[in-house]
Amino acid sequence: MLRLQGEMIRGGTSKCWIFDHHDVVATGVDLDTLLLAAFNAADPRQIDGVGGASSTTSKAAVVRTSSEPGVDIEYVFAQVGIGDERVEWASNCGNCATAVALYAVHHGLVPITSGSTTVRMINTNTGARLTGTIPTPGLAAPDQGTASVPGTSALGVPVLLGFQEPAGSTTGRALPTGRAIDTLTGPQGPVEASLVDAGAPAALFDAKAFGLDAATPLADFGAAVPALTVLRRRAALAMGLVGEDDPVGHAVPKVGIVGSPAPYRTTHGTLVGQDEYDLAVRMVSMHAPHPAIGLTSAVALATAAAIPGTLAHRFTQQTADGTLRLGTPAGVITTRTVPTPDGASPTVLLHRAARRIARAELLVPVLEGRPR
């Protein structure tokens, strides 16, 4: 039985297993094989592994120090299959990035020299550059804090997560088609779409095109998912993410609906007033309504909302300081876009939280006879 050190860390509303690159290499087993076995991906319940049998709890990242100037660490993100022996490598995960930052501070992958430590990261799936800034009072890595995020009442270490100039990280352009509005053909005919690439490629639609208010309860939003799945394929083709004959991955493009703010109740029952946020959004994750919003999607929305002509811009009341409050099913998530010197692509900041849940030695049932 192969043994592998790892840490279960909550990043925001995701549970991620974080591994050290050197430990993975030392196993002599390829990473796909290792993760599929460790998580028991073959089983829809992941009963023989460390996976949590849901899209937000079947995640891993492998971390190493970076040799690139100005970068502390590199990590690769893995969305591990559930009842599906495949690992998806196509996307980044902002929640896991916060977990990676906390891991890096704890494992000495970045020096702690003051009361606040910034981990400069590259996500190798997408080339995205991120920063995670963590308080390190007394020059010590923290295990607890009082920060929280919408979607869980749990407290954790505050992590200020920055997506550095995220636009075009996958396709090279913030608007992959060169247009702020495209027209895509769904099951009910043509609909307007804003196709953006920032954080992750995303296709945003007007909620009204599906007869919905964007502040709709998740159950109602679910009715739009089949149509959005069809449109997702059209969007992937339009953005050049796949060819005509290729399957579209589960992770990207992100897809969802936007609209003007309206009063709504969060999934936990909290009333959110119309003036408490700037843009209503409901996203799809792994073919089901996302309980909150993926952070890379939040970055796409923040970027889109700053580009005149997009659907996100159309429904957003612009603020002077670049703050954008997204009304998600779990509550309001605040992003802030910060202009960069060249003006091409602003950096997007999010206040998040992370907590180490367990440090572990995994016993991985890799089949006998495989290289070790």
Add this chain to the structure above:
Amino acid sequence: MLRLQGEMIRGGTSKCWIFDHHDVVATGVDLDTLLLAAFNAADPRQIDGVGGASSTTSKAAVVRTSSEPGVDIEYVFAQVGIGDERVEWASNCGNCATAVALYAVHHGLVPITSGSTTVRMINTNTGARLTGTIPTPGLAAPDQGTASVPGTSALGVPVLLGFQEPAGSTTGRALPTGRAIDTLTGPQGPVEASLVDAGAPAALFDAKAFGLDAATPLADFGAAVPALTVLRRRAALAMGLVGEDDPVGHAVPKVGIVGSPAPYRTTHGTLVGQDEYDLAVRMVSMHAPHPAIGLTSAVALATAAAIPGTLAHRFTQQTADGTLRLGTPAGVITTRTVPTPDGASPTVLLHRAARRIARAELLVPVLEGRPR
């Protein structure tokens, strides 16, 4: 942040966290508080803890050596709440018992003196006495094996699990009402029931009373769950488990339907022939159809099937050697009843499998100000 050693071990089709009693005591925190925090029971997704957010993955046991002659270890089983800050202590879990046995062998709680080691256990929730027999070739505790159980294709260490004279462990009698058949009033009027107490208190009904075949697919069985929930309360009262004004716990009594064998497909699609098993059964777990069967329920069925007059006996073709093959949604589970010298209550044996998934140090967010 409080730290606690634990192991994530798969026992059959459950994932259980096993802790050492001394480690728990050393925290200075009461066990309910500790488990609720470690699992993040408050959250329906258990996103800030080690819980797996399903009834079969939100389980724990705490183990200690026993001072009682003829007993090696004692363990208490905890069904930790999911979106519910409560721990249920009313029941035993056979799957976790196999995990406990494997843990005991690995942690030196029982000496290994031959190629096979039997762990003699008392479950302190119920007073049940169990044995777990594990191969220990070379006088070493095993981490891998080729045993499997219905409900997962994962392999593990074979564990022969024995429930020692299980009848009456909760109420003192195999038939708590003194009758093999009772009549209980459900939403559609009176129905026959066999109320048995072996492994766990269980109420068994004739599938036909709900217009069903006991070999029915789980989705169809789901339609009977509301009626069974009503009958479950009647059964709890009839067995004296609760008083008129008390709530009925989630864990016991077990409730389900039985019937004659008929061909069916398992949830994974495997065809099971009519002659491949002896009794069809569909059980309820935590108010939903159980994907297989709880082992304590299997013990109740094996015991009931051996008592003339019960519904289980009515539908079962008796075998000479005490073998009973239960047709469950996940596949066939074989029990064997072994007469004991006094003849009062046979021991029930089941072939199971367990695997250590991870050894961990949990970081438990117990609130500041609580005793440590």
